[in-house]
Amino acid sequence: MLLNFLLVLSSLLICASAKNLLINAGFESTDHWDCPHMTCTLSSTAHSGHHSLQITHRQNGNHGAQQTVHLTPGHNYHVRAFVKLLTQVNHNGEDFVINFYYKMTDGSTKYPQAAHFEGIKKSDGWVDVSGVFGVDKNVHLQSATLQIHGGSNGVDFLVDDATIDMIAVTPNEDWRKETDAVIDKIRKSDIHVQVTNKNSLHLPDVSVQLLQTKKSFPWGMSVRDTYYNKNAVNGKYRDFVHKHFTWATVENGLKWHTAEPVKGQKDYQPALDTLHGLRSHGIKVRGHNLVWSTDKAVQSWVKALSGQTLRNTVQHHIQEVMNLTHGLVEHWDVNNENLHGQWYQDRLHDPDYDLELFRIAHHNDPHVKLFLNDFGVISKNLHTQEYLQQALRFKATNVGLYGMGVQCHFFTNPDPYGIKERLDVLAKAGVPMWATEVDVVNDNENVRADYLEMAIRSLYGHPAIEGIVFWGFWDKEARRGEAMSWVKGDHMEMTAAGRRAFDLLENQFMTDSTHRLSSASHFSVRGFHGDYEVHVHYKGHELHNATQKFTLGTQEKTIHITL
Structure with a gap:
């Protein structure tokens, strides 16, 4: 039923045009395709049909097939091409891009990117490079040329079945209405209240309040141990986290390069103090991260290691930090941003070492939930398909993957459409997703509030999202200062963005329903999942013997009240 509902809803939400803007998109000839600075011929190896376009003698990775198309400012497009490598230079795979070359009416040029897929290997066969791309409504285009290219210099490849489809999106108000319908379907359940009137009270004088006291859906925030432990602004920083969130991520303290920048000089105590403080207030924690594979995040002393020594050092580190945090974290980001860096795999000349990292972690604690975690997969359309393929690979090898962290x-x-489209793509992996690092940037706090609401509703309104963790709330600790802040200054004054966020999290997405009885002794309310208290009043006075508590989950709940 839920799947059918979402399919119908999706058809209401978006409508993709059947018309492909590209001519000869199936490459049954070379007509309408330009191949400057390279050789393009037809190949009988095809993704579909009889032919594909074979591209050879490329002197630059930016060289590829191109075609000029008509794009309309203010519209979104779905862009796709299937690519197959004939040669490979980089052992980690080749990077491919679909972008546009804009000529503007004022003579300037731009190269906006529509899709990006890193690490395509010859053994992968045909690879789907696709994404959602929006043309800014204020852009003044003279012409737009699609370009399909990538790979190292001299790499030969095939391309087939290219498409550019315009996406007609419903107006924003309609999108909000439809998103609210999804939220109502997947985040709420029915509460049925049955009242037995043993004392023959006058029912119209009886009111029943269903008050939600705790949310089941995980709403979290990143936490800096330097502020949390040092009583920042007289404890207001710590109190803010305790008051508003049920989950947290220690932003830096558990990262290897932070805790052990010099070999043997380890300091996990600030992070551990934060973990204990959070847990003592009932806040669950995501562990971030065991290993970080981008070059900038690997310490110089680790870079000096190689071979079995490096393997042993990494394994000892993972075991040590997981043992230190045992029972204190629910999740671990195992190998952070592995799409964007493969330092350990490169150093060990082992492309499957990323799988080994998960095996080590899973063996050390089979109960903690292990995550991939990466960026450019939701907020942008740079690595969405690539991330899907990575998740499918981890899932197939059974190394203990629980879910995908999607930084936002x-x-x-x-x-909203782009977010939904990319989440739909990643949901094909069939594992839970957490929005792990959600933030928005704008100097105008009212615009920032609009951005934040759009992000929250888009993520909360998707069935594959299991939890949401925001990335900084205070202007003194947010990565881009006040432009990202929910609160500012030593008094932690709430900004428009903070007010909007908490109106959603603590008002619109919480249930507080009071029902005055009539002659009927039963009624129903649809409520958000979580913990509730029932309060009954008669002629303005509470009947304390009728007070009760319950938890609402994904199944409907019946509450019996005796007067």
């Missing part, structure tokens, strides 16, 4: 750093206005 929005530096421009979040696009």
Whole structure:
């Protein structure tokens, strides 16, 4: 039923045009395709049909097939091409890009990117490079040329079945209405109240309040141990986290390069103090992270290691930090941003070492939930398909993968359709997703509030999202200062963004329903999942013997009240 509902809802939400803007998109000839600075011929190896386009003699990775198309400012497009490597230079795979070359009416040029897939290997066969791409409504285009290219210099490849489809999106108000319908379907359940009137009270004088006291859905925030432990602004920082969130991520203290920048000089105590403080207030924690594979995050002393010594050192580190935090964290980001860096795999000349890292962690604690975690997969359309393939690979090898962390750093206005489209793609992996690092950036706090609401509703309104963790709330600790803040200054004054966020999290997405009885002794309310208290009043006075508590989950709940 839920799947059918979402399919119907999706058809109401978006409507993709059947018309492909590209001519000869199936490459049954070379007509309408330009191949400057390279050789393009037809190949009988095809993704579909009889032919594909074979591209050879490339002197630059930016060289590829191109075609000029008509794009309409203010519209979104779905862009796709299937690519197959004939040669490979980089042992970790080749990176491919679909972008546009804009000529503007004022003579300037731009190269906006529509899709990006890193690490394509010759053994992968045909690879789907695709994404959702929006044309800014204020752009003044003279012409737009699609470009399909990638790979190291001299790499030969095939391309087939290219498409550019315009996506017609319903107006924002309709999108909100439809998203609210999804939230109502997947985040709420029915509460049925049955009243037995043993004392023959006058029912119209009886009111029943269903008050939600705790949310089941995980709403979290990143926490800096330097502020949490040092009583920042007289404890207001710590109190803010305790008051508003049920989950947290220690932003830096558990990272290897932070805790042990010099070999043997380890300091996990600030992070451990934070973990104990959070847990003592009932806040669950995501462990972030065991290993970080981008070059900038690997300490110089680790970079000096190689071979079995490096393997032993990494294994000892994972075992040590997991033992230190045993019972204190629910999740671990195992190998952070592995799409964007493979330092350990490269150093060990082992492309499957990323799988080994999960095996080590899973063996050390089979109960903690292990995550991939990466960026450019939701807020942008750079690595979505690539992330799906990575998750499917981990899932197939049974190394203990629980879920996918999707970082959501929005530096421009979040696009509801683009977010939904990319989440739909990643949901094909069939594992839970957490939005792990959600933030928005704008100097105007009212615009920032709009951005934040759009991001929250888009993520909360998708069935694959299991939890949401925001990335910084205070202007003194947010990565981009006040432009990302929910509160500012030593008094932690709430900004418009903070007010909007908490109106959603603590008002609109919480249930507080009071029902005055009539002659009927039963009624129903649809409530958000979580913990509740029932309060009954008769002629303005509470009947304390009728007070009770219950938890509402995914199944409907019946409450019996005796008067």
